[in-house]
Amino acid sequence: MNPVELCWNITSYVSIIVQLIVAGICLGIFVSPYMPGGSKAVKAGAVYGVVMTVLYIMPPRIDNILAYLIGTSAAFAVMCAEDRRNINQKVFLSVTFFSLRWLSASMAGIMDRFFDVVLFNPGLAARAWLHYRLYAAVRILSILFSFLLLLLSVKAVNRAYESKDRYMERRELVMLSVPSLSGIAGYAVFHFYQIKSETTGFYDALCFLYYLVSVMAVLVITIIFQNWKTSQEEQSGHELLESQISTIKTHIREIEKLYGDIRSLRHDMGNHIQMIERLMETGNSAEASAYLGRLKKEWKELTPEIRTGNPVTDMILLEKKKEAGMRGIRFECDFRYPENTKLDAFDVSVILYNALNNCMESVNGEKPYIRIQAFRKNSIFMLIISNSFEGRLFTNPADGLPYTTKKGSGHGIGLKNMLRVAKKYMGDLSFEQNGNEVMVGIMLQVA
Numbered sequence: 512m513n514p515v516e517l518c519w520n521i522t523s524y525v526s527i528i529v530q531l532i533v534a535g536i537c538l539g540i541f542v543s544p545y546m547p548g549g550s551k552a553v554k555a556g557a558v559y560g561v562v563m564t565v566l567y568i569m570p571p572r573i574d575n576i577l578a579y580l581i582g583t584s585a586a587f588a589v590m591c592a593e594d595r596r597n598i599n600q601k602v603f604l605s606v607t608f609f610s611l612r613w614l615s616a617s618m619a620g621i622m623d624r625f626f627d628v629v630l631f632n633p634g635l636a637a638r639a640w641l642h643y644r645l646y647a648a649v650r651i652l653s654i655l656f657s658f659l660l661l662l663l664s665v666k667a668v669n670r671a672y673e674s675k676d677r678y679m680e681r682r683e684l685v686m687l688s689v690p691s692l693s694g695i696a697g698y699a700v701f702h703f704y705q706i707k708s709e710t711t712g713f714y715d716a717l718c719f720l721y722y723l724v725s726v727m728a729v730l731v732i733t734i735i736f737q738n739w740k741t742s743q744e745e746q747s748g749h750e751l752l753e754s755q756i757s758t759i760k761t762h763i764r765e766i767e768k769l770y771g772d773i774r775s776l777r778h779d780m781g782n783h784i785q786m787i788e789r790l791m792e793t794g795n796s797a798e799a800s801a802y803l804g805r806l807k808k809e810w811k812e813l814t815p816e817i818r819t820g821n822p823v824t825d826m827i828l829l830e831k832k833k834e835a836g837m838r839g840i841r842f843e844c845d846f847r848y849p850e851n852t853k854l855d856a857f858d859v860s861v862i863l864y865n866a867l868n869n870c871m872e873s874v875n876g877e878k879p880y881i882r883i884q885a886f887r888k889n890s891i892f893m894l895i896i897s898n899s900f901e902g903r904l905f906t907n908p909a910d911g912l913p914y915t916t917k918k919g920s921g922h923g924i925g926l927k928n929m930l931r932v933a934k935k936y937m938g939d940l941s942f943e944q945n946g947n948e949v950m951v952g953i954m955l956q957v958a
Contacts, residue, residue, distance in 0.1 A: 515643050522643075528564055531672040533658045534612055535560025538586055541665035542604050545675050547905035551593040559586040576699075579801040583609045600679040604686050607729060610691035611664045614722045615697055619657035621719045623649065657746065664726050668761075675741050690732045694725030699880035747924050757859065821848035823856045824863060828883070831867045838871075846894070850889050852957035858932045860952055862894065865925035869951075870898040873952070876947060890958035897950040904944040913942055929953065 519627045539556025546552050563582040566573065587605040591598060596755075669675075678685075701718050819825050828844055835842040848859070876899040884895045906913050912926045930940050936955040945949050 513753075515640060519646065520642055522647050522650055526654060527567060530616075530654055530657060531563040532560045533654060534563065535662065535663055536611075537658070537661045538608055540662065541608055541669065542586075543599075544669055545597075545600060545604060546594050548588065551590070553573045554593060555589045558589045562586075579609065579612065581808065597678055599684045600675075603679060603684050606688045607666045607668060607691045608665065610729065611726065611951055612661060614694050614726050614898050615660035615664055616657055617698055618660055618719055618722050619653050621715045621722075623653050624655055624715060651886060660726075664729075667730050668733055671730055671737055673737050674744075677740070679752070683740075684937060686730060689737055690725065690728040694722070694729065696723060699719055744924060744927075766825060818847045818851065819846050821856055823860050824848055827860055827863050827867070827887070831871070831881075834871065835881055838880070839875055840871075841878065841882065843882040846883050846885045849885075849892050852892070852938070853893070854955065854957050858935065861932050862929050865929050866896045866951055866953070868925060870896060873900055873949065874898040876901050887957070890956055892955045892957045894953040894955070895950060896953075899947055900944070900949040901947050904942060904949050905941055912940070 528669070528722065535556040535558075537556075538559045540551045542555055543549060543552035546555075559582050566578045566581060572578075583605050584607075587601060590601045609838075655947060674713065681953075682717075688863065701721065824846070828846065832842045867881070867883075874881060875908045879899050881898045882896070884897075886893055904913055912930065928939075933940050933953055936957065938953065938955040941952045943952070
């Protein structure tokens with residue numbers, strides 16, 4: 512084998528390995544937004560690249576479709592091992608990447624065939640080193656073109672699919688996977704027909720158009736799905752907010768009744784005092800003591816244990832304290848409703864209600880607790896709610912909100928309602944974990 516032929520073989524061999532590694536990089540980029548911690552996505556992409564490279568260099572070589580299926584399955588296994596949440600979403604990622612990789616590589620391959628018309632020119636072939644240099648340039652362009660197509664495809668899908676932190680249901684998986692599977696099926700049919708007929712030219716252009724349309728179909732279906740999902744979440748958010756407002760109104764009626772009873776008791780206090788004095792004057796101290804005991808009990812039942820300065824927040828905190836007591840959770844409250852501010856009691860109630868509901872769902876540990884603290888400094892009102900949590904908190908870098916793996920359409924909407932209220936007062940939410948404690952901070956501008 513002369514030096515030129517050796518260079519051709521080495522270039523061909525190395526270029527394929529580079530393409531496999533590049534595909535692994537694209538896979539890592541694709542799955543990174545869906546997996547907490549960048550190292551997990553890097554592992555998935557690295558395993559894909561290594562497995563594909565090993566399958567390529569090991570004899571005997573297996574069918575390409577099967578090889579890429581094995582590589583994708585290996586990456587899927589790594590994703591599941593690193594993060595066992597939301598398996599349906601990981602299936603979607605694997606199927607979509609498998610399809611996008613084949614479609615982008617096929618389009619790059621068609622571009623290669625157009626360059627081959629120049630490379631196989633008999634006059635050029637006589638100039639061996641020039642011919643080789645052109646071949647190397649074509650291989651580099653092919654790798655860059657394939658990488659660019661795949662990278663743009665995965666980034667477009669990632670940008671269109673915004674519900675990365677939401678649990679993907681099976682029906683959603685089927686809906687999103689159909690265009691990817693259709694693209695692979697179409698590729699198989701075109702590829703089989705091309706091998707049998709050895710057609711070129713117009714047929715290649717038709718194939719290129721089909722592959723491009725297939726990639727666009729994946730993107731369009733993802734956009735349609737995201738719009739539907741956003742509309743569904745907005746509707747669920749409105750329904751949840753209306754339900755919470757209805758609950759808060761019920762609390763207001765209860766607190767108004769409670770305050771009415773307190774006013775009634777205060778109104779009759781003079782009569783009660785006169786009755787006790789009369790009993791004491793007549794020497795009926797036992798009856799006076801019993802009467803006073805009944806009066807103290809009634810007063811205790813009517814007087815709230817938590818007084819924040821606002822009847823609505825009083826009732827919400829009393830309800831959650833009662834729920835915590837029934838579940839054996841220590842409930843600490845140091846909350847005072849800020850006076851002389853533009854704060855709406857309904858908005859504060861939305862924050863408290865959703866934050867405490869989330870605490871009730873996530874609190875754990877040997878000695879579980881929920882702690883509420885609030886303070887005001889000038890125009891800033893800070894509300895800090897923390898709870899014991901033995902685990903690891905993962906937040907979505909896109910919005911800073913915690914990931915949720917719970918099934919159903921209602922989960923995560925409460926956090927968005929909290930964020931909406933915070934933004935209304937030019938504030939924000941922040942989540943932090945210190946050891947076995949998770950803390951949410953809500954900052955509001957109140958003046």
